[in-house]
Amino acid sequence: MAGDQSGKTAFIGVGVMGEAILAGLIRGGRPVGELLVGEKRAERAAELREKYGVEVVSNVEAVRGAETVTLVVKPQDMATVLAEIRPELEPGQLVVSLAAGITTAWIEDRVPAGVAVVRVMPNTPALVDQGISAISPGTHCDDAHLATAEALLSDTGRVVRVPESQQNAVTAVSGSGPAYIFYIVEAMIDAGVMLGLPRPLATELAIQTLFGSATMLRETGTHPTILREQVTSPGGTTAAALRYLEDHRVKAAFLSAMEACRDRAEQLAAGS
Missing domain, CATH: 3.40.50.720 (NAD(P)-binding Rossmann-like Domain)
Incomplete structure (x- = not known):
């Protein structure tokens, strides 16, 4: 060589x-x-x-x-x-x-x-x-x-x-995944401001909530569905929020978005 x-x-x-x-x-x-x-x-x-x-x-x-x-x-x-x-x-x-x-x-x-x-x-x-x-x-x-x-x-x-x-499926989950998370945190911060919180406080609350939740997932090994249910009391505030997300088909939107990401990766491969 x-x-x-x-x-x-x-x-x-x-x-x-x-x-x-x-x-x-x-x-x-x-x-x-x-x-x-x-x-x-x-x-x-x-x-x-x-x-x-x-x-x-x-x-x-x-x-x-x-x-x-x-x-x-x-x-x-x-x-x-x-x-x-x-x-x-x-x-x-x-x-x-x-x-x-x-x-x-x-x-x-x-x-x-x-x-x-x-x-x-x-x-x-x-x-x-x-x-x-x-x-x-x-x-x-x-x-x-x-x-x-x-x-x-x-x-x-x-x-x-x-x-x-x-x-291409990996691209949809983890490659582009950080953008989805940042999008959600951005929405949580904006919602906090709309609800009357100072933006720095809303930012700190949202980021630490994300970090703490991710740490729980990693360290406990518990399925996210179980962790979600542990936060959701019957008839409580979290249940009201989650019902609204379900009514607006947020999970379905995520599935469709990640399919679109996968499809775009395939298009890039086909045109390379």
């Missing part, structure tokens, strides 16, 4: 999610000498060097010097990036793709035979080390490659392995 690739990981596309993973690796103890960043913009390259002490080079140089190549680019940019780096990719290298809707087969058609590909669907809580990433293997990917991908992502949250056929 060209260059010294031993154990090095390259990042192509260090936006919000790419930087979150890069920062997580460094916080987790990964030596910066094992990390390479491909970045064309001089200002951004200087910012990354100063902030993390990493080596920032061209995309081609990053791929040439790495054992694992992490692609954190927009789906519409993936074809251009793969065309640029393809001449530097060799069998034995691992490509980890975080582009929504892009299948491993699509990438394998655009890289040399024998290059392993792992597809990842992360989510934005990775920015605070509370994300969850679903990974799926391509044709040439083995357990060692999956373990490498897990190690890459584990410092920013949990990692699960799923069949690639489930990736």
Whole structure:
């Protein structure tokens, strides 16, 4: 192989999610000498060097010097990036793709035979080390490659392995999921203000309620239906609120929304 690739990981596309993973690796103890960043913009390259002490080079140089190549680019940019780096990719290298809707087969058609590909669907809580990433293997990917991908992502949250056929459903649940939660919290805050609370207080109440409820789900392992019933006294205030949500088919709206998300992911895959 060209260059010294031993154990090095390259990042192509260090936006919000790419930087979150890069920062997580460094916080987790990964030596910066094992990390390479491909970045064309001089200002951004200087910012990354100063902030993390990493080596920032061209995309081609990053791929040439790495054992694992992490692609954190927009789906519409993936074809251009793969065309640029393809001449530097060799069998034995691992490509980890975080582009929504892009299948491993699509990438394998655009890289040399024998290059392993792992597809990842992360989510934005990775920015605070509370994300969850679903990974799926391509044709040439083995357990060692999956373990490498897990190690890459584990410092920013949990990692699960799923069949690639489930990736679009994962996108609907966890990939886009934070937006649903933020939408609900936004509505709760606005409702609190409408009911007469100062906005800072309404914000604190809503956020802590979300955090506490999520912690209960995680730590107790109790089904959410049971936890909901424990809050809902017969004929009480919570029951009145929940009846209103049911009357307005909120659960059905969520199901339809997540189906729409899944369908859009499939459209992206079909058009990639």
